[in-house]
Amino acid sequence: MKNVSSYLVIGLCTAFFSISCGSNSSDSTQAAKDSNVTKMDSTGTDTSGAAKMSSVPATVSKADQDFAVNTANAGMTEIQAAKLAQQQGTSADVKKYAAMMIKDHTAAADTLKTIAAKKNLTLPADLSTDSQQALADLQKKTGKDFDKAYFKMMVDDHKKVISSFEDESKNGSDADIRSFADNTLHTLRHHLDEAQKCEKMASKM
Numbered sequence: 001m002k003n004v005s006s007y008l009v010i011g012l013c014t015a016f017f018s019i020s021c022g023s024n025s026s027d028s029t030q031a032a033k034d035s036n037v038t039k040m041d042s043t044g045t046d047t048s049g050a051a052k053m054s055s056v057p058a059t060v061s062k063a064d065q066d067f068a069v070n071t072a073n074a075g076m077t078e079i080q081a082a083k084l085a086q087q088q089g090t091s092a093d094v095k096k097y098a099a100m101m102i103k104d105h106t107a108a109a110d111t112l113k114t115i116a117a118k119k120n121l122t123l124p125a126d127l128s129t130d131s132q133q134a135l136a137d138l139q140k141k142t143g144k145d146f147d148k149a150y151f152k153m154m155v156d157d158h159k160k161v162i163s164s165f166e167d168e169s170k171n172g173s174d175a176d177i178r179s180f181a182d183n184t185l186h187t188l189r190h191h192l193d194e195a196q197k198c199e200k201m202a203s204k205m
Contacts, residue, residue: 029128039055063171067164068119069121082105085150089147093147165188
């Protein structure tokens with residue numbers, strides 16, 4: 001009977017841990033998007049006269065919201081990958097590139113947070129599930145394999161991000177978010193150029 005009770009406790013703890021992990025990381029990005037949707041039409045007061053939740057301005061489209069959320073997640077991913085690269089990278093190029101990533105993406109993140117606060121947008125507090133998995137896969141690499149995998153990740157990620165920023169800079173509804181996208185593109189393109197150069201060098205090692 002004692003053994004049965006022990007197994008039951010272990011089983012319940014395991015289940016609770018699984019549920020907890022799922023709720024924390026299952027998707028901070030999706031949770032932020034859902035939060036923003038609920039704020040799109042939340043102005044005014046309710047029947048009791050109490051003020052409703054502050055809404056997202058009408059200038060901010062759903063596409064603008066998603067861009068901000070996805071960008072915040074991408075920025076956090078780049079910073080975490082760079083910190084990992086500073087620890088596990090073997091070449092000077094990896095260390096130098098990682099330092100640039102931390103500096104530039106931290107600055108961009110700070111600017112985005114300021115805009116988000118102004119627009120009452122919720123940004124993700126944690127990495128998305130996909131980003132966590134990508135970092136976990138990268139962390140498994142060692143030596144030169146890590147360097148190659150890191151630069152490949154940087155090339156692939158920046159191509160996707162640049163495409164997103166180009167679309168927002170052309171089609172964004174909100175002037176502040178559109179301007180942020182346009183002003184950041186030069187830096188992102190520089191990141192991609194440097195990553196491609198380093199990837200070629202790493203492949204020859």
